[in-house]
Amino acid sequence: MNKMTTSSLALLLALAGTNAIAAAPVDVLKDYAATARKENPAFKEFSAQRGEALYQAERTHSKGAKVSCAACHTDNPKNAGQTRAHKQIEPMAPSANPQRLTDAAKIEKWFSRNCQDVLERACSAQEKGDFIAYLLSIK
Amino acid sequence: MTRKILQMAVLIGSVTATGWLLADSHKHGESKSLPQVSNAKWAAECSSCHTLYHPGLLPERSWSKIMSGLDRHFGENAGLDPLAQKEIAEFLVANSADHAQNRRSAKIAQSTPAQSTPLRISETPWFVRKHDEVRNDVWKRPKIGSPANCTACHNGADKGDFAEARIKIPR
Numbered sequence: 521m522n523k524m525t526t527s528s529l530a531l532l533l534a535l536a537g538t539n540a541i542a543a544a545p546v547d548v549l550k551d552y553a554a555t556a557r558k559e560n561p562a563f564k565e566f567s568a569q570r571g572e573a574l575y576q577a578e579r580t581h582s583k584g585a586k587v588s589c590a591a592c593h594t595d596n597p598k599n600a601g602q603t604r605a606h607k608q609i610e611p612m613a614p615s616a617n618p619q620r621l622t623d624a625a626k627i628e629k630w631f632s633r634n635c636q637d638v639l640e641r642a643c644s645a646q647e648k649g650d651f652i653a654y655l656l657s658i659k
Numbered sequence: 660m661t662r663k664i665l666q667m668a669v670l671i672g673s674v675t676a677t678g679w680l681l682a683d684s685h686k687h688g689e690s691k692s693l694p695q696v697s698n699a700k701w702a703a704e705c706s707s708c709h710t711l712y713h714p715g716l717l718p719e720r721s722w723s724k725i726m727s728g729l730d731r732h733f734g735e736n737a738g739l740d741p742l743a744q745k746e747i748a749e750f751l752v753a754n755s756a757d758h759a760q761n762r763r764s765a766k767i768a769q770s771t772p773a774q775s776t777p778l779r780i781s782e783t784p785w786f787v788r789k790h791d792e793v794r795n796d797v798w799k800r801p802k803i804g805s806p807a808n809c810t811a812c813h814n815g816a817d818k819g820d821f822a823e824a825r826i827k828i829p830r
Contacts, residue, residue: 552682580770603707603708604708604734605709605710605804605805605807605808606709606803606805606807606808607707607708607709607710627736632736632738632774633737634736637735
């Protein structure tokens with residue numbers, strides 16, 4: 521086995537290792553807390569209450585439609601929701617869907633898409649943390 | 660007795676011939692059903708929000724246009740990282756209606772005028788013709804919703820199975 525193959529094998533194993541360990545929701549929250557502190561030195565902690573308000577808040581999109589997180593995910597994150605193309609969305613609350621909040625990259629991907637779709641801007645780290653804190657608070 | 664044997668021979672003969680013909684048409688890629696295709700990124704990314712649409716349902720120019728505007732994808736932001744976007748776009752183009760070797764794809768490609776680039780499968784003349792008997796109120800049934808929801812009636816749509824015999828329209 522030449523050096524190149526050995527090092528690529530080692531890299532592969534390392535990648536497989538990181539993929540195998542799913543991030544716990546609490547770890548994701550820690551990362552968002554660190555970013556939130558950078559974005560706003562006055563930041564103290566995440567609030568499930570603020571997260572719930574964000575989740576339920578309805579606003580009028582610049583294109584005229586009423587939009588909110590709850591519009592697709594239903595007003596109870598333990599319920600399955602539905603996309604605009606009529607595909608089922610698995611529940612958002614980890615208490616109803618243990619797969620939720622276990623993949624940091626996936627969480628970021630959906631915040632970046634859906635904050636844009638609903639709020640027409642990116643979400644702050646504090647908003648993301650509040651949102652996750654709300655989902656985790658649902659028993 | 661001889662007649663029975665003869666009948667049997669004709670029966671076996673025709674069954675075998677049908678098998679041969681089917682196998683032959685399949686070998687030449689002219690089977691009616693869409694071929695099984697797979698790409699992990701396509702399967703994961705393109706089925707989060709909607710039916711996993713088979714690449715053989717739209718021509719190359721349609722997929723190229725769709726994939727170059729993912730940040731405004733039918734009113735939603737479906738942006739991907741550049742690597743995933745490139746991989747999925749190449750996969751869709753390689754298996755698109757004008758490249759796939761099956762009768763259904765060929766019909767879709769042929770029925771779509773060269774100057775039009777449909778962004779929805781439901782805008783292709785082939786789709787319109789195939790669904791002309793479906794009333795508006797049927798599309799709007801809660802379990803269907805819209806023509807985007809293929810799997811509502813075509814259970815195997817995610818795998819490219821649109822066989823007439825397996826259609827079940829929910830009430």
